[in-house]
Amino acid sequence: MLVIFLIPSFLFPLGDASLPLVINTWPFKDATAAAWNTLQSGGSVLDAVEKGCAQCEIDQCDGTVGYGGSPDETGETTLDAMIMNGDTIEVGAVANLRRIKNAIGVARAVMERSEHTFLAGESASVFAENMGFIAEDLTTDKSLNIFAEWLKGNCQPNYRKNVIPDPSKHCGPYKPITTLQQDNRTSHINIHSHDTIGMIAIDQAGHVAAATSTNGLRHKVPGRVGDSPIIGAGAYADSSAGAAAATGDGDVMMRFLPSYLAVEQMRAGADPTTACKMAISRIKRHYSEFFGAIICANTTGHYGAACNKAPSLSTFHYMVADSASDTPLLKSVNCF
């Protein structure tokens, strides 16, 4: 049901806030709508972020979430996801999940059907199957094609280093070289390999939840886990402060726990945009050209975003739905 409110826009000046709120990384509008509709029909904030991320898993958002995307070095698609309850600080996460399409559902099952926080790899898939998730092949014609092209192009881009044969020119198998070379990492990560949906939901009563889902980095070394399922890196939620979710070059970003940092900044009184910028700035100090962005929201429903100006990113797009809009709106922020 679409309800259109005719309210003069001056009643909602820039920077005003209204709850409930759903906000997510990238222009994944159907995910925003799924989360928003879940809240509108009485679902909890956890239901909302789960449904929102699940929608992206079904839609294969940009090929970066869900099955059939981002094949690893062996051609397999594996999934990472995380969900966090900001009231109880409970978390469920899965990494390197094989054969199961609904990674965010499995993450929630880890939280609700075990005392654990994080399951990984083949064992996580067995847990999921035991909990009733259907085992399916995550490979599609599209992912097979991406894999075949990569092989044909001498396995480029390639994330190995300090091995022979030279990974910037040749496919494996690789062996370690004895003397480590200086790391001249030039990131292969860009808008086409960006790697996640991160989502925050806050309801009228101030309950906060966050979630992420991704199929990781295209052509990753098998077993690679990015920032998305890492608590405090891919996302963080605390109903007494707010929530944040990050996206981009996860291998670098996870080292700085940007989502945790942003939430702590908001707890200390920073407004969401400033908190987001502080988290990006911390990474910038060490990796000036890293590819990445973060969204932040505080408990009154104020929100903001920030991104690092990089060769492949000058503007970052994200989605917002709140009671002022009642429909997902595309927002953008200029990177700094």
Ligand SMILES: *[C@@H]1O[C@H](CO)[C@@H](O)[C@H](O)[C@H]1NC(C)=O
């Ligand atoms: C990396 O950069 C350093 C310093 O600029 C240089 O001496 C070295 O040869 C470079 N290594 C590679 C593998 O390009």
Ligand SMILES: *[C@@H]1O[C@H](CO)[C@@H](O)[C@H](O)[C@H]1NC(C)=O
């Ligand atoms: C959220 O951020 C806005 C904008 O800076 C601020 O006015 C508001 O007081 C903040 N809310 C909380 C609960 O800190």
